[in-house]
Amino acid sequence: MSKTIIGLLREGKIPVDKRTPLTPSQAKAINAAYPDVEVIAQRSEIRCFTDEEYVEAGIRLVDSVEEADILLGVKEVPIPDLIEGKTYFFFSHTIKKQPYNRDLLREILKKNIRMVDYETLTEPSGKRIIAFGRWAGIVGAYNGIWTYGKRYNLFDMRRANECFDLEDLKTEFSKVILPPIKIALTGGGRVTKGAMEVLTGMGIRKVTPHQFCNCYFDFPVYTQLNVRNYNAREDGEAFSRNEFYKSPQNYVGDFLQFTSEADILIAAAFWAPEAPVLFTKEDMTGPDFKTSVIADITCDIEGSIPSTKQPSTIADPVYDYNPSDDEVDPPFTDEGNISVMAVDNLPCELPRDASSSFGQRLADQILPLLLGEDPETVIERATIASEGKLCGRYTYLQDYVDGE
Incomplete structure (x- = not known):
């Protein structure tokens, strides 16, 4: 059986963001805990943890994340870098209809991307699960x-x-x-x-x-x-x-x-x-x-x-x-x-600590739901778009996508 590949994205937004969704030790722990999963990392010169630190943790480095099924970033992915048909996790800054990210959401829909926004990952009570x-x-x-x-x-x-x-x-x-x-x-x-x-x-x-x-x-x-x-x-x-x-x-x-x-x-x-x-x-x-x-x-x-x-x-x-x-x-x-x-982007000033704290919550509370059962539909409720359509509670964004 082929493995599920999780790719750590190189942050591309300007100004640069040094944070990462998973530290080297967290990525290593995930690879050990899930035999059918492999975490890989896209090479980056700006990430707060160096490429060498990921290599030392046994994480495979790649130039392209095309092979990955699930892509984890922090800030918005530059539109030219979006890969069709993938599952993405990042802060999209679209749920308040931010004008500067309208084209980003349009491209996500056009490329049939499954978009899960960290900001919308919540408990049934509405309390956010992970944040900086x-x-x-x-x-x-x-x-x-x-x-x-x-x-x-x-x-x-x-x-x-x-x-x-x-x-x-x-x-x-x-x-x-x-x-x-x-x-x-x-x-x-x-x-x-x-x-x-x-x-x-x-x-x-x-x-x-x-x-x-x-x-x-x-x-x-x-x-x-x-x-x-x-x-x-x-x-x-x-x-x-x-x-x-x-x-x-x-x-x-x-x-x-x-x-x-x-x-x-x-x-x-x-x-x-x-x-x-x-x-x-x-x-x-x-x-x-x-x-x-x-x-x-x-x-x-x-x-x-x-x-x-x-x-x-x-x-x-x-x-x-x-x-x-x-x-x-x-x-x-x-x-x-x-x-x-x-x-x-205040957390960027202490990127190693911020990344470590965020990544631990992601590894402990979100990845098990993504890779296994999700009885409280946490992932589903946080999915903004999938298969070219807005999902569930996010259909209110249609007029935003349409430019109205």
């Missing part, structure tokens, strides 16, 4: 503190992408010497928990939202804000989390109580376009708007945070937002500006 969220939170919070230090010439520490891994990154924490500032952190999921690891590791004390707004501290503090802390029902009735996510248009925002206190905002909460924005550009010019550094991990362009007008890059992580003119300026050019860190 923790690493986005870790790097995003670190970058936010790094930005504040640069803006006010307080301390000097290495960039996250200059560190070998998380343990190396932690050696920089002791360099952080902050005045008694206040940091607002939004969200409650993996991203937020990753950010809290960094803030706590730097010795920044956590306080309640009430204390944050009403107490003075002579040391740096942060507070974690959930949606109930800054959204209220328009009719004055009690906040309901379930209803908020179901009908966010029934709510109004009240985030200015925190921007009047926060020196740094670390935005890590999911935001839907129907929900209230955190604040407006007019709010940002008000006399009570104190926040001078915004680390927008969500990187929703002109979404809940109007100063996030464009993504920043690992090479150039910060830009200034001029609230008076609603314009982007070079970083740290004017004290009246707000410094924005909005890198849209």
